[in-house]
Amino acid sequence: MSTYKKAYIAGGCFWGMEDLFRERPGVKDTEVGYIGGENEQPTYRNHPGHAEGIEITYDLNKTSFKQLLDYFFRIHNPTTLDRQGNDIGTSYRSAIFFQNEEEKAVAEEVITIVNASNKWDGEVATTLEPYSKFWAAEPEHQDYLLRKPDGYTCHYERFDQPFI
Template sequence: MSDLNTDYIILAGGCFWGMEQLFQKFEGVIDTDVGYTGGQLVNPTYNDVKSGMTNHAEALKLTFDKDRTDLGKLLHFFFKIHDPTTVNRQGNDIGTQYRSAIFVRNEEQKEIASKVISEVEKLDRFNGPVVTNLEDEREFYLAEDFHQDYLLHNPTGYTCHFIRK
């Protein structure tokens, strides 16, 4: 992997299982990891995060090949697979752990994310304004092993994500 031109972004948009499944099929994505970020607790577990008391979000760390895709395309897809107009909610999942957020680690990612959010709002596809947070990247903690590739191993498992037109 060292000879590839790679980058990564951390996204939160509800339950990480469905986001991971859809992004794994996206051209140029070379690795996905689900985990927790944006909260106060060090080394949180799923039980900690699902309590809603840690302020962590269920998140997806996407590593991608910059020669095959770019951050703008990934973020446009992100907005197609979740509802960015609901505060702390995706489908039946409610709480800060299910918020819509882009965790940026530098000014370039912040500028691209802001531009994509503006473009998505102008499309007027949603019933309300985009409420996706731009948050500074924080420590990303890998979720427990059974959460990694969950829907690949459990194809009838729960997801509230789908590709919108």
């Protein structure tokens, strides 16, 4: 029985999210792409309604969905609606794409914890959206910051201590 699962999140430009998550304990693989939108076969130039998201493959023996979400809320600002850094629009929304009711409940629990921490100036604006389909982004967007270390990112660890 496989101990690997996948999680789907979005929190601004996918390059920075991928770059930080790839180094997390228990994360086996990351892929950037588009999720939650209107069209089939979205591209960087044509992805109406889709968020720039990441697919995280992780080992349940080494990390959990809850721990991934804790880190997610520490590396982007979840209180800004449709914006991260210089990036503005629904493509850059903060979202958790839950695959089942258990993931949705965990996401709701973590959001409650993050809000109660008062570490952010404002309430979490992260949306909870049912998983639809994840479309991998073009090859030039995969591992972007590994290939271009001076490339743009607005993601970094804002808090040393976990929320959970």
